[in-house]
Amino acid sequence: MSDKIKVSIIGAGGYTGEELLRILVNHPKVEIVEAVARSHKGEKIGEIYHHLNPHDYDSMLFTDKTDYSAELYFVCLPHGESMGVVADLIGKGKKVIDLSADFRIKDVSTYEKWYVPHSAKDLIEKAVYGLPELNGDKLKGSELIANPGCYPTGALLALLPIAKEIETKVIIDSKSGVSGAGRSVEEEMTEFCNERDFKAYKIGSHRHEPEIKQGLDFVSGNDFSVTFTPHLLPVFRGILTTVYVTLKDNSTLEELLEKYTVYYMDKPFVSVLGEGEMPSISSVTMTNNCHIGVYVADNGCDCVIVSAIDNLVKGASGEAVQNMNLMYGFDETLGLK
Secondary structure (H helix, E strand, O other): OOOOEEEEEEOOOOHHHHHHHHHHOOOOOEEEEEEEOHHHOOOEHHHHOOOOOHHHHOOOEOEOOOOOOOOEEEEOOOOOOHHHHHHHHHHOOOEEEEOOOOOOOOOHHHHHHHOOOOOOHHHOOOOEEOOHHHHHHHHOOOOEEEOOOHHHHHHHHHHHHHHHHEOOEEEEEEEEOHHHHOHHHHHHHHHHHHOOOOEEOOOOOOOOHHHHHHHHHHHHOOOOEEEEEEEEOOOOOOEEEEEEEEEOOOOOHHHHHHHHHHHOOOOOOEEEOOOOOOOOHHHOOOOOOEEEEEEEOOOOOEEEEEEEEOOOHHHHHHHHHHHHHHHOOOOOOOOOO
16 A cells, blocks of 8 residues: 555646646655646646656646545646635645645735635635745644745745844845746747846736735734835746845844854755855756855945745745645655755
8 A cells, every 4th residue: 555645736737837747756755646737638748748757657647627536736726716726625625735826815905905806715824824944833734835936935035034133124136037927928938038138027016025025024023114126037947036134233244144054054945155155046946945145234234135046946846845745744855855
């Protein structure tokens, strides 16, 4: 009798679903029993994703609906579409890790302001916000995990160690590879990459802004003002986030690096770089790692923190697998090293 968790991926036709297929096929505690992707119904996984070894999937076919045979469901559907599917699965006693924003924002009115009317409000409090470096202890045994957004993951990891020690005005400047926009705009993004352009977008109106603020408010107990500006880079994957803050009390770089090192000492996927070092996207691509660099101005209070993650791994599917490991009490690095 197999001791593996039977897993389904709903929305396996998108980038995050594809990444989950890539990661989970080698996970020693997982059996993928279903890959739901309406646009690929009846097609073989290996014939759609040519870089994945078809022998790993034993000729598994994409399906257009679930048969509820799995124990755990990764739901990779668009915001607004996910909530109804999640409610159905939870109602049937299934465990869910949701990669949409539908259960991340705890205040319903805030969610509905930035997204759509919510049809499963009763599940919002039940959902655990799945940033492992913040809520690791709360994830064990949970039934519903709200996987964080990619930009909030990079921004919050840059700020968690000092959230209580900074002034409440934060400026965040993030640059993402075009895969963050999703496969639905792949053609437009490919054209964008071919132009080798670089631009800011959705200034003051990006949906991840309230999620970042929610995380900072929760950790610090304060009411933060967040200015968040995302940019599109002419690369496929990765996020580089630069955060500008002012410390309440002066600090040396050595003191600040010590705080970061201590905070992330037992967090296996976060590395704090040494004095004078700053992270790069290339150093974290295709990994679940986050690299962090810190700078303190001569005045001892103005700080710049830089983080780098792969938006499809630590910013989405890899973090979801890390959350699954914690949910079931596994070593959180299982299947991710």
